[in-house]
Amino acid sequence: MRRVAVGLLGLGTVGGGVARLLLGEADRIARRAGKRIELKGVLVRDRAKPRSVEGVSDLLTTDPHRLIDDPSIEVIIETIGGTDRALEWILAALSAGKHVVTANKAVLAEHGGLIFNEARRFGRAVAFEGAVGGGIPIIQALGVALAANEIRSISAILNGTCNFILTSMDQGGLTYSSALAEAQARGYAESDPTLDVDGTDTAHKLAILAQLAFGVNVTIDQIPRGGIDRLQAADVRYAAELGYTVKLLALARLSAAGLTLRVAPTLVRRGTPLAEVGGAFNAIRVFGDAVGETLFYGRGAGMLPTASAVVGDLIDVVVGRAELTSNILNLWSSDRGVPALRPARPDEVRSRYYLRFTIVDRPGVLARLAHVLGDHAISIASVIQHDPGENDGPGSPVPLVIMTHQATEAGVVAALDHIDTLDVVYAPSVRLGVEE
């Protein structure tokens, strides 16, 4: 059986999983790839650090060029993450004539154009199934299996840390900070969780999905994004009362008005498949014009789930399919042969909205708010206004929750701007979109 030599950059969570599969399941992988895959070297920062992967210690090097410049190595697997060194080494590997497999969403979202131009120039494949949704084969689905479709929308839970926190808030009634502490204690959140909880990680992944599904080159600065870090337990509770759960969604929607992309905590109706995605799982709902609704669910992160995607990509490269896919998809290209999609404007984007106001508890206030909403063509579907607690006297602040019918984003923003200036309103209003 022919052999294919590969080099692995990084031996962290994902890299460790890849090494474990390549060394521990070599026979299985050889059968599936038709060639024996030989892990020839692994780039690490510190060769002396103890490693849990059996058989890896003889392969370690601290010099990336020992791998990138080795002419016998045909594929470089990049699992170091981040953008600077990863970009440098990916480009060096391509220019050395190697195929690249990466699970790095940040480097693709920020430098996809450069990477894929170089891949085309040197005639090499870049495979990246592990970059979005961990082990869930969403890149294959959008790039290959659903190729007959025009994708109309994507609604996705792409960050397991956030979903774990939101599940704890929803099912356990925890506050955001207690839920985050629990996620950290259980290893689902890093000690600095900023890029997860502020929506940056989800936006990186959405930029990649948007490239595949719609052929648009967007940087994350072009994606309006909100995180879960300012979400209040009260809103999760009211959403539940209304029959919804709150999820951090990556949303892409194609309409006559154009393409809408956003990352935001969003109400999802209970009993729909996306609402039932709990804990650290990910799911991607894709609506295609032919296939209709589909959903892809699984572990969005972790050592072996992501390694499953990376080694799957490696097999795809070794079999020869990845090169064909790379050629035909022509990703991050300035030359797509189709007109670019225009972003939809806020006056063209329609959704239902969840609104929470903090108002003075006295007669006539609901009518005043309803009047402002009506002025902006926003009609009310339901209202939650509980009796004030027994310690609250008249005139104390109480929450008022309104679920609207379909309304434009522009109208809702304008109405809330107006409402927040009223003297009967105590605090800035809260607005969340609704996914049906």
Place this chain on the structure above:
Amino acid sequence: MRRVAVGLLGLGTVGGGVARLLLGEADRIARRAGKRIELKGVLVRDRAKPRSVEGVSDLLTTDPHRLIDDPSIEVIIETIGGTDRALEWILAALSAGKHVVTANKAVLAEHGGLIFNEARRFGRAVAFEGAVGGGIPIIQALGVALAANEIRSISAILNGTCNFILTSMDQGGLTYSSALAEAQARGYAESDPTLDVDGTDTAHKLAILAQLAFGVNVTIDQIPRGGIDRLQAADVRYAAELGYTVKLLALARLSAAGLTLRVAPTLVRRGTPLAEVGGAFNAIRVFGDAVGETLFYGRGAGMLPTASAVVGDLIDVVVGRAELTSNILNLWSSDRGVPALRPARPDEVRSRYYLRFTIVDRPGVLARLAHVLGDHAISIASVIQHDPGENDGPGSPVPLVIMTHQATEAGVVAALDHIDTLDVVYAPSVRLGVEE
């Protein structure tokens, strides 16, 4: 742009969808395939019958050999279904040097060995994404994307007709026959629904999934199968009381004991993704040793969803990937290079079980049944025994529902054989497996 001529056999539901996509979305498909796909002819039984697909009328022929023997045609798409003529024409197309795309689960499940041997002999690809799960890309997932994994289990809802009926029974409280009538009225069940409701269709699809996931050649006679046609509304209701819903599941499970395959109405715990699959949708839960739990969800049948899979396959063939996949998967081969899996025996298969007995309403009966279960090492997790209705006197038949802890299938079968002979038992007991 180069052209690829294709011939389509059949213009029913799936064939009509394929023709509509190929004729109506030709530019999109050319972009995704890198070549213009030219639908050169369509085999129909009756050329005079009115057709709803625009532009198809000039392409019709009643002679399959006008397509199969046309040397300019490179790919034959088979959508006629059934096994006799479909097999003949698929084999003829392969021997004429054409690739084949089919959505026909029956012909693959029953004649996969013959078809793939011929495909290998003539060096051609056979692609069949549409054969299982309609538009859900489960064949790609098992054959390509999850290739790094050893698949440990599959639990799948593969028949939309059955799932629609079960959803109506569960949520609407309908009997089986009313639910079937509603499914027929809404076009989700055929006038003769036998092959759907008796589990044959699901078993065909499971045989294909088992080939892909485990490399086993099984015919449906080797798959124990039960349908939903004898399921009683009472069991759906008691399952709901216990926190479960009933689904017709295709099950494949690999354990130290061997491989278990079966099709059976099964209790699925509410709140898990599979339990929430409603109406005519399909879903396939796949557990892989690296990726862990994944789920693939979508429309399992219908004109455009299945056509999405068929045209996706066609693009895969035209790009050149399908041939590589066919070569490496080596499906339905007698020469796999790995030992065949042995079927697990009933004394090795463990599950929880839902049991319903129809017993005499008098003291001591539960104790007698519990004693027999205990003799077979079956312990009881919970019991439902309602008070008899006010019109029922002492000694009248009442249902007794028992949920067991983990037990072997052999033990449960032996215990029920014994219990059904007792004089306090009025009717044969009901046994359903439980999927956690």
